[in-house]
Every structure is written in C-alpha cells, then in structure tokens.
Amino acid sequence: MKKKLKFNACVGGILTGGMLLFILTGIFFLPYDPDAMNAELRFAGMSLAHPLGCDNYGRDILTRMLVGSRTTLLVALGTIVVGGGVGTLVGALTGYFGGWLDEVMMRVIDALFAFPSILLALVVVSLLGAGKYNVILALGIAFIPSFARVVRSQYLKLKEMDYVKNARIIGCGHFRIIFVHILPNTLSVLVPTLMIGFNNAVLAEAGMSYLGIGVQPPDASLGRMLSEAQTYLFAHPLQAISPGFAIVLLVLGFSLLADAMEEKGCRC
C-alpha cells in the first residue's frame, strides 16, 4: 500500500514537474515565432532545426507546443480558480446555513449538474463568444456544481462537530467559523477534488478547442493543435502525436499526484 503510494507520488511529481518546466521554458525562450508560416516547410519531418517537425502551415510544432501548453494550463488553472472558488463558497454557505438558502441553491446546482459540462460551456461560449477568457468563464461555471457538492457535504458533517459548537460558545461569528474554523478541515477532501477538476479542465479545454469553440486561431493550445492536425491524421501523424502526448502526460501526472494526496488525506 505504502509502496504504491510513494510510486504514485514519485511518478506524478516527475511528470507534472517536467510539464511545468516545459511550460516555463516557453515563457522565456521560443525557438521560432509560433505563428510564422513557411510554405517550404509544410509537413517537414523531424530535424535538428525542427525537433518535432512542422505543421500544415509550416509552423514549428515544438514552438507551438511551448505556447499551446501554456494556454492550456492557463485555461485549466483559471477554470479551477473560478469553479473551485465559487463552488467552495456556495458549498460552504449552503452546507453551513442550510434552510431555504440551501434548498434554492442546491436546486440551481442540480439544474447545472444535469447538463454535461461541455454542453453547458458550449451554451455560455455561444452567448459570450469564443476566446481564451470566455472559455475560462464558461468552464468555470460548468465546474461549479461538482465543487459545491463536495464542499457542502463536508460542511454538513463538520458543522455538527463539538469544536464548531465550542467556537460558537466562545463568541465567534458565522463567517469566522465558516472560513477560519471549518475550511482548513475540508482541505483533505477539497485538494484532491481540485486536482481531479484540473484534469477535467485540461480535457475540457482540449475538447472545446477541438470543436472549434475554444481558443481561436491563430492562437495555439493543445486542443487547438489536435483539432488542426486531425485533417492530416493519416498522412502526417506526427502533427497530432506531440500535442496528444503532452495532454496525456499532463493529465496522468496530475492524476497520480491527486491519488497520492487523497490517500494521504484519508490517513490523517
């Protein structure tokens, strides 16, 4: 059990660390202009000058991946901040106070939950228009229910604990109890949920860009690159393999880390 845990944490850490390093590199150093087209280099294979080859417009794939994974990470993190933040707030308030607020909010959450998150994001994007920030907003809204539910169930359980009653007796206000006394105790459940949410956000961004409603060309994102590569999948598989592989590594690394965290959370 323990060995497996360490293995998860180790491999997860290496994969995630590697991806972050890769993205960090892209911020400070790009070998080429990610949008510069070169007709002569269309579908160029691997070479020293272009280690991962070039795409259908002759743009360097490595450069586009450096930029694209940064976009994907940004969208995923943004989604988690928006969805996790609002979801935690809603869950904490409804779980703690209960009553009609809880009834009304949870019915709204149920309604949101009833739609597949991609579908919901589609609706939001079609109302607000496409683009990086609208995708964050759209996915964030779609992700609220899952966080709200998890946090609410924690609050329902924890608000009955004697230390919460004690905090009330010594005169703490409701908001101090909610955020200072209870919130840290939900972290063991909240953190793994956020990490799994992050993975789903990466996949959702890729999915949306693939469908053409996410990040708009010529901006690069991992999903966008996959979408562009799809047309030439059989003739030039290299163009699809690199971004696909990056998505797998990013998600796998985070999943393993989340697993390890969850196990650890259960223990203490």
Added chain:
Amino acid sequence: MQMLEVQDLNIEFHDHSMPETVVYDFSLSMAEGDIVGIVGESGSGKTMSALALCGLLSRHDMTRRGRILFQGKELLTCSRQDMRQLQGREISIIFQEPMTSLNPVKTIGWQVEEALRLHTRMTRKERYEKAIWALREAELPEPERVYGQYPHELSGGMRQRVMIAAAIVCQPRILIADEPTTALDVTIQDQIIRLLQKLNKEFGTAILFISHDLSLVRRLCHRVVVMQNGQIVEQGDTEKIFRNPTQDYTKRLIAAIPSCDKEKTEWNQIGTVVLKVEDLHASYEDAGNGIFRHGKEKEVLKGISFRLRQGEILGLVGESGCGKSTLAKSIVGLKRDYQGRIVGAEGRIRMVFQDPYSSLNPSRTIDWILEEPLKLSGVSKSERREKVREMLRRVGLETGIADRYPRQLSGGQRQRVCIALALMSEPAVLVADEPVSALDVTIQAQILKLLARLREEMGLAILFISHDLRVVYEICDRVLILQNGQIVEQGLPQTLYRHAAHAYTKQLLKASGVVEVNI
C-alpha cells in the same frame, strides 16, 4: 482438557515502518461455563486478543506467535475453511456499538438467521422457529414482530439484544463480548448483564467479557485478566483480585473507580447565585421531509428550574433522551427557541464536551485553539501567548505541547486542553457534558481532581452532566435527577443515594449497583 487454551499469544503489526507488538505472551484457559473478564485501559491490547481468538485479524499485516487451541484444534494455523466452520457456530462475538453492528438494510430476522443459513441445513421454517427462539431467549418483547423489523426501528438496548440473539442462535460454546454495554444506559446495561448471566447458566456458554468498567466485571465475571500495554499484569479469581490486588497497576485501577462509600463533607450553600433557570420548556422538531412540511414538535424539557451558586458543582443525572443535552445547549446559548428564563452569567458560560476527539479543531495547533477566545476580545499577541502558557500550566499540561496538533495528544491531554479552552475567557459557569465518560478510569480520576481543584482556585460554578452515578457522587455537591425532561428528585448526594424517594432514582441506583435498594 480445557475448552479454550491460549498459550503465549503474540500479535505484531507490520502496518507501519516499525513493527509494533500489541499483545505480548497472552495466555488464558477457559473451561465450559466460565465467565472471564479482560480489563484494561484503551490501547492495552484487550480487543486485539479477542479478535485474534475469533479469527478476525487479517493474516497479512501481522505475525502471530503462540498457540490458540479450541477444543484441541489449532486456530492460528488451521485453514480458513475450518476457521469459518467455527466462526458463528462455536465462537460468536458481540461488539460495542449496536448502532453500527447491524446491517441497516436487512431485517432483524434475516440477520439472526444468517449463521443458521451458513452452518446448518435447516429448512426455512426451522430457521424461522430457531430465530424466534433466539430472539425470545434474548428477551426481546414480541419476537414475531421484531423478526420483520429493521434495525432503525429499534432502540440501542433492543439492538444489542438482537446482536446477542444472532450470536447465540447456533448455541456457541464461547461468546466473546467486546464492551457490549459501554454504549448503553445504566438500566439497559444492567438488563444486558443479567441476560448474559442467564445464558451462561442455561446453556453453559462460556463468556469472555471485555470491558474497561471494573464494577461490571466484578459483578459478572468469575475470573479476571488485567492487561496493560499488551501484557497481562495479573489474573485470577475476581473477588480475590478486587480484594487483594498484588500488582501496582491493578491497585491503581481499582483505586481509580469512583466509590460511593466515602463520607463527603457537607457543602455549605453560601455562594451567590450565578445561574438561575426558571420553568424552562424546550422542544425539538422531528425532521420533516420535504421543503414545506414541518415535523412534529416533541417536548424534551418540561419545566426545569434550578439555581447554581458560585463555587458549586451541581450534578445532573439522567439516561439518554431525558433532555440533558438540550438543557446544556439552552444554557450555553446553542439553542435559543426555549420558553422560560435563564438568568445570570450572560456571556460568561463555557462548555466542555464529552468527546475530546471532536471538540478540538484537528487542523489547528493547541496554541491557536487556545488563543482564539482572546483574539476575539482583542488581546495583543504577546499577552495571548503568556496567558495560554499560564493556562496550560494551570490545567496540568506542559507548555511544550502548545505547538502540537490535537491528534498528537492523548485523550486525557485533549480533555485538559478542552477545559483550558473553556477557562480562557474566565467564565463564571462551566457546563460539563459527560466530560469523563469517554476516558479511561485512571484518566477519569485525574480529570475529576482537576475540576475540583479549579473550582477551589477560581470559584467556578460547574454544571456536571453525567449518567454515571459514582462519578457524580465523587465530585458533585448537589444532584438533580432528570427523567423525561423533568427533575424528579434533587438533594445532596450522600442523603439522596441512601434515602432515595422517587422510584426512578431507586431504579437508577440499583441498576448501577451503587446501593442495594428495595423497590
């Protein structure tokens, strides 16, 4: 040959990086019809030894040395098939918590019959009859009706009877009872003990009774085994050990049992009244289902009046459901929808809870927890530190534990921290809701001493809620007996215990074996 022979049993876990031995050289022999008690404080290895006997310890995580012979058969090395043949048929077990040891989605009948289904070739009708027989033996009223009911429809005492019925349905040779009465009220406890005695007499079932309650063990068991830190300290005839304990640990355990024989100095009622409760009525709403439907109102407090004076420890005794906790909640301000008056000590009432494991915030350090009341009243950081240190010393803790987390402390230490937290804002009244019932006897004695000392030093008035009449006798100056939301009797413990007037008080005293009273 004895029916059960345990020779030098050792249990060692490999769960953590360091192998940890929880039971050392445990030896025991039991003949048919024996009742043997294992006593010891938490962590002494008593439950582990019992689980090893009935084959409930996983064989993976541990090494077991020694031998367990049951009717000449090796239990530690026999195949799982053979073990399963014995489990439930020859060896049965009853657990502590009747709320979780029954499956909530199966009927009582189904659960009682399960052992028959596994071990016999009885027909459906025979099984039904046998199950009804077992339920009747366990003295459940209307066994035919109970047969079709679900666990949630029964009270705690009835569930424990169902557990016993399920355990005896195959008429086992040996019954292992792991703290079977700890979660129950005294009167129910008494009934279960009588039931076990009856089963032992009627069928000659041997009983291995595990408990931390020495007075129960003394009443029930022929022989007793005293354990400490995984080792047997002393064993022998119950009466002999209780009269002349030879080991220090046993002496300490027995001395820690609160006793009602001591003479108490009469308490003089001169302090000023700090809390006055007048004609308090409170009710609870049953959980209604649906948004707009309301549940039925259930009255739990029906006109409670009493006064609490400075420096007084007032005992409040009653069984579960009598309204003790509702009263406590109303007084400290956790429940506000009551009728009647609670006057005095506004904002200067603090509370100590029963379970020291859930009353401290697990994600905060001790000094953070203790500083919280001071933070709210705007005391400076250095002053807060100083006060926390002083308070820790006052409740008998080292100041070094300030930067630890609650999980790093023992139960007794935690309860001291809880008391310290309650005292941080210098309250006039302390409401202690079963503050010692989750603790081992020796720790219990220490906490009681601490409370008595704090009362002396700080002139604190304490409302001491408990179901344990002995503890109440030991610490309280005056006692209120609460039944169904009403105070049925009150007085000084020394007079009340000897000359109880109300039938319910007599019943309580008799059930807890404090005084022999004729009803």
